[in-house]
Amino acid sequence: MKSDALRGHLDALLLATLDGGALHGYAIIEALQRRSGGALDLPTGTVYPALRRLERAGHVASEWSTVAGRRRRTYRLTGAGQRALSDERAAWREFTVAIEGVLGGGPWPEQA
């Protein structure tokens, strides 16, 4: 899946990867790749500025910490980020139900 298709959903995807707990940047990228079965193919260098933008927005907080013996910047969801993720999930469900209703189920029967 190319980065153009992901751009509109990147914030929600990043928030979702942090739902289970704090992660450092590369672990977030690995989680995205793992959860998507490797289909999410975007330059990893675009993820870090997006994380910083989410931090500016107050949706995530970050700090430098030592993980597995190395210093890494670790991100966690804030309360506002948790609420934003819930909203994104609700909007996504609504969207997929609507699109599935139109595109799913194969060809439409011929109109009389």
Place this chain on the structure above:
Amino acid sequence: MAGASVIDSYVGELDGRLRGPAAAKADLLAEARDSLDDAAERHRDHGLSAEEAERRAVEEFGPLTAVVPGYQGELAAAHAATMLRTLMVLIPLTNVVWELNRMFWIGPWPSFPGTPTPAWYKVVSQANGYVPWVITAGAAGSLLVGRLLSRRGVGGMALGRLAAAVAVTCVGFAIVLNLAVITGTAVLDAPRLLMPAPVMAATLLFYVVFFRVGLLAKRCLALSAV
């Protein structure tokens, strides 16, 4: 860069393409470096040679043309936030310094000799007195608006330009009102402008702060236009 690793060269090029506050830039580059090291380590664990693992890590990180705009946007946003905080703190602080000096060295303003204070002068001087607090509120409000715009996906470059516009407007407004009071005072009672040296110095401090904020706004625009 003779002898530099693939990752060293890439991070060096990224460093060379980015402009902005040194601490924020160092922080972003350290994180990028960590990410590249993590990716290279993963590829080595999967059997690639050290050089090939680094090359793969750099490929995955993305070409500089794709990566630089996002990083530069964050640097512009960081600079913009610092500028707005400077505006928010320095202007009212300078105003307090000026007022304390004025109270100590001059005391309450005397009436103008032989003429009641004109209504227009009262309006201009009162507005001039409120300006520092209006600027403080404007800068604080802009920081809040920046956060809300970030939630709507607005990038750092746009926020930088917006912050520069706010700063220039605030400083411009303050200078115009200050010059209006000075001109009005010169018309009504010119000798009053010859204030004690500490008050003059405090007035000069105002203009130093205005100049400083102006420079910060100029840099903000430059960082937002890369």
